[in-house]
Amino acid sequence: MSIRRRSPAPAIVVASQVYQSASSEAKPRHILEEIVWHKEQEVERQRQQVPLKQLQQQVAQAPPTRDFVAALTQSPHPVSLIAEVKKASPSRGILRDPFDPVAIARSYVAGGASCLSVLTDERFFQGSGEYLRQIRQAVEIPLLCKEFILYPYQILWARSLGADAVLLIAAILSDTDLGYFLKLIVQLGMAALLEVHTPQELQRILQLPQLEEAKGRVLIGINNRDLKTFTVDLNTTRRLLATYRDLLAVPGSGAAHPHVLPVVSESGIYTAADLQQLRDWGVRSVLVGEALVKQPDPGQAARHLLSSH
Ligand SMILES: O=C(O)c1ccccc1NCC(=O)[C@H](O)[C@H](O)COP(=O)(O)O
16 A cells, blocks of 8 residues: 655655645545644645755754764674654653653663664654764764655755754655655755665665665665554564565665665664564564664663663
8 A cells, every 4th residue: 555645755756656736625544644734734844934944054064973883783782772752652652751862862872772762753753863862962873853754945954953864765765755855865965864664665776776885885774663553573674684685685686786785673672682683584683663662771671682682
């Protein structure tokens, strides 16, 4: 089922395999579509408050980028951790209240996280761009802006706040957008976490010609959560890793570039046993939110998880 967009991405030819357009009276069919439709309007308002020229000036004054991919792949831990600063989610409601994003971020650093993911969406996750800005001033490790990116404007916004990496969700972006956004991310000195949930999405991202010039700046994120139904299944990682190995092994089967991209398993990771299972399947990096942020001491929970396998 493709994602319907209310308004087309500006200045970009919209490829039809992902988008269809929805009339203004239509109802969203699932949470991901609801988030996308809300985001379109939100970014429109943001653009009016901070025009592109002004945003570009803010980008020029942003702190230098840190190497997100190296921090993960050169971690001393057998499985490196992106720890998520997440107050709430559509599937689980409020996860932590009161919520002090900077204290949580510092705690994660003390607990051995290699990178942090900061949810900036306000409506559905009770996050904020301000959290990202404050965390950038408080910690040294690389930061991922966890957003529903639909427009280049949002990538510049993430950089202006100090993000070192952004999330690109294949389910809500056309190939044209993915390629163009990847180019922009590289120009800004950032990295991209390209998120997939199905073999088809994996095949799509592996065929992007822009991967070649983005070498060293791209990670594949396998999301164990189906963002349309909220179902979480760690076997998604096992299945997609198998697909990935198959695609890499067969010349011309879809993987247009020869290098192996690091993989991050995301969502639904709660226990030492989950981590061990992922490690046995060959995973070397994970992204964990709920299991850590709900604990009284999130950093201690991170340390415990990292030393448990
Ligand atoms: O977390 C959700 O409920 C959710 C719903 C709809 C779209 C995205 C959603 N989550 C974004 C994420 O990818 C997770 O925050 C992240 O992978 C951490 O997951 P978890 O460890 O399960 O908190």
